[in-house]
Amino acid sequence: MSMIGLVGKPNVGKSTMFTALTEKDAEIGNYPFTTIEPNKGVAYLTKECPCKELGVKCNPRNSKCIDGIRYIPVEVIDVAGLVPKAYEGRGMGNKFLDDLRKADALILVVDASGRTDKEGNIGEGDPIEDVKFLLNEIDMWIYKILTRNWDRLSRRAQQEKNIVKVLKEQLSGLNIKEEDIKEAIRDFDESPIKWKDEDLLLLAKRLRLISKPIIIAANKADLPEAKKNIERMKKEFKEYIIVPTSAEIELALKRAEKAGLIKRIFREGKEDFIILDESKLTNEMRKAFEYIKNFLEKYGSTGVREVLNRAYFDLLNMIVVYPVEDENRFSDKQGNVLPDAYLMKKGSTARDLAYKIHTDLGEGFIYAIDARRKIRVGADYELKDNDIIKIVSAR
């Protein structure tokens, strides 16, 4: 399963965000994937399920469908202990680094209200500085991996005349492709022994951009100071996706729904809720719901579902594809309609899908059928978002 990491300095609402993302919805109920470690959990991407458009009733197996919305599980890891100089092993540094390594992408959580200082204490802070600090911390972590035994390594690369191979080995935990390493060192001196420290720092930064895509959650967006800070952040970090979030409101809504107090409504990217029984509310609750309504009117949603969805669909460029075995009934052999939702990288082909389902299917690939249009497509057919595909294989 794909994994996304939450990073942020203390007190920005990271734990609240983690709980809001991973606590089970009232309707999701028990799911085979439960918490593996205390800082890991399962969250759900949400996307319109093709069952609605096709007018069929689906029987999902690897995901869930509620009211025509597909809930696709992904793993979330709370990367704890990001304090200044974590890369040097300060705080929970090493555990942090190990968790970081596993994540395909990161949600960088900052306190957009600016009410927490550099070390995470209540006080005055600036979310712009926090983003810079967090990015630098990750760069330094990569720099540290990159430069381990650098003298020996650069000499070896020089002798073997193959710096790309040497770098790929050195960075193996980060899963960086050779062509990406080549691109990152395109304007560097041919002799790695001549690379200066600032070159290595620049390389670390470029490798971070390639291997750890980052989306920013501007959390505590419900606090009054957040608005102007979010505008400043959007100006400062134009190349990043910034999503205003209120983890606290998301968690409150989730729990209120679980308790049967409200019903949440999601429509065209906007969310709202209705109170099911006014008589059950205390005055305090009434006030809290008013605060929440106000926030939703301003921002459209709590941003928590959105930040996760955008991390996968916009940042990691994933699409969702539904493999089936019966192209007329859109089902597997047992008759389950639209049983599985697969996350695939945009640009993946029908053959890639076959391999993802099973190596045998990939190796014996003959052709595929686009089940919506009922036409044959070849191995190189580029999958589209929401495609329903039957693979025909010799094995």
Ligand SMILES: Nc1nc2c(ncn2[C@@H]2O[C@H](COP(=O)(O)OP(=O)(O)OP(=O)(O)O)[C@@H](O)[C@H]2O)c(=O)[nH]1
């Ligand atoms: N107003 C507001 N407060 C929030 C929000 N999210 C979290 N908080 C509050 O911020 C404080 C810190 O939240 P945590 O989730 O514990 O923060 P953390 O980043 O996990 O902190 P550590 O556990 O120390 O790493 C708590 O009092 C939360 O209730 C939010 O979206 N809005």
